Amino acid sequence: MIGEPNVDLAATYPSGDKQAAWKRVQGSADIGKVDLLKEVADCQACLCYAYTEIEVSEEADAVLCLGVDDGEKVWYNSSLVLDNFTQGALVLDRDKIPVHLKKGINTLLLKVYQNAMPWEFCVRILSPEGVPVSFTQKKP
Template sequence: MARGVSLATMAGLLLVPMVATVCVAEDTVKEMEGVAPMSNNTPTILNTLKPNSDDPTAMGRWQAALEQVLPEPKPLPFHNVHLIGPFENMGYQGLLAAYPPEQEIDLAAVYQGKAGEVIWQRAPGLDGLLQEPKELSEWLTPEAWSVIYVYAEVEVEEPQIAELATGTPANVWAWANGELTIAPVFPHLERPVEDRAFIKLRPGTNKILLKLHIAIEPWSLSFHFESYGRPKDIEAALADVLNRSPDDVTRLLARYTLAEIFAIQGKVEATHQALDALRGDPFATKWDIAWADAVMRQHSETGSFLPLHDVRFAYTPVTG
C-alpha cells in the first residue's frame, strides 16, 4: 500500500467529527442530532479524498505533514490463518451475539454453528501479504446471513505501532491480543469500506481475530498490517508535527492521532492529557468535545479506551 493511503488513515480516528468541523454546513449538522455512535465506516467527504500530498484539502495537508516525520510503513505478513463458521446472523443478530471464538481461541475446538457443528479450517491461501481480496468460499461454503471468524498471527521482534486494515462488503469487528479494536455498528450497505485502527504489537506472536457479519454480500476479504515502528518514535513524530505550529486542521488531527497512540498502549495519564488538549483546542467543535467525553466515560466504565473508532457509548455531539 502506498504511504499516502496509510498516512491518510492516521486521521481516521475521527472522520465524522472532522467533517462536522471542516466540511458540513451548520444547518446540516443540526439535522444530525441523535446520531448513533460514530463509526469510521460512515461515508464522509474526507474518507473519499484521494491520498495526494499536493492536495490542498485538509486531508492532503495532514498527509503532507506526516510524510515529513514518519518512515515508510513496513507490511507485516500474516501466519497460521484459520476460518470457522457459519454462525447465525439473521437480521444482523450476530452484532449482539458473542459466539465461542470470542471467548477463546482454541483451533482444535468444535462448536455448534448455524446448521450443525463447525471447526476451524486452515486457510494457507490467506497467509502472507494479501494484495487483493480473497474469496473465502475455498474453505467455507457461502451462506447468506452468517457470521464467520478469521484468526491470524503476526510475529514481531520488538514493540511496534501498526495499522490494521480490513476490506470486505461485510461488517467487520477486530480483536488484537484479545482487545476489541474495531467494532462498527452499521453494515456496509452501498460499497465496501476499509476499516482501520492502530494496534500495539508486542514482541513474539500477536493474535488477531476478525468477525465478519455477512448478509447477502460476497464472501471475500482483504486484510493487512503495516508497521510504523517503535511507539516512542511515533509519539515523537506527532509531537514534532504539533511543535511545527501547523494549520488548525492539521493540529487537531495530530491531537486525535496522538490520543489514539497513547490509548492503544494503555497509557492512561498520557491519554487523558491528550484528550484534554483536544478538548481545549481552539478549533475543536462540540462534536470533538463530545467524542472525547465519550471515550473518557468508556474508559471509566470498562477500564479500556478501546475501541476508539467506534465508541461503545451513544451520545449526541451537536445540540442547539
C-alpha cells in the first residue's frame, strides 16, 4: 500500500518480488478510460492506484463521474469520498460523487481493484448540469 491518501510520485513500493513505481498513462479523450491490463499489468486478484492533480481557475460545484471494473476507493483532496468494492463490467458514470472544486489545485487518488477479466476505469468531471468541466492536468 502507498500510505493512502498520501502520494509520493518518486517512491517505489513492494509488489510481489518486484518494486512498483508510478508511471504516466493517458486516458481516452472521449471518456477518460484507462485499460489497466494494457497499461499496468495483466493480472488477476490485484490492485493499482491512479493519481492526478487538476487545476481550475475558479471554485465550483461539480460531479466526479466514475466507471470501474471491478471496485474502487476514491480520495478527493485527501478525503475518502467513495469505497465501493463490487464486481462487474465498467459502466460509464456508474458512480457519481458531488464535489466542490476549489480554485487552484485539486487532487484525485483512485485505488482500483481487479478480480478477473477486464480491468479498467474511466473518470469525468462534470458540472451539476452534466457539462464537462474545464481544467488543466498538473500531475503526474
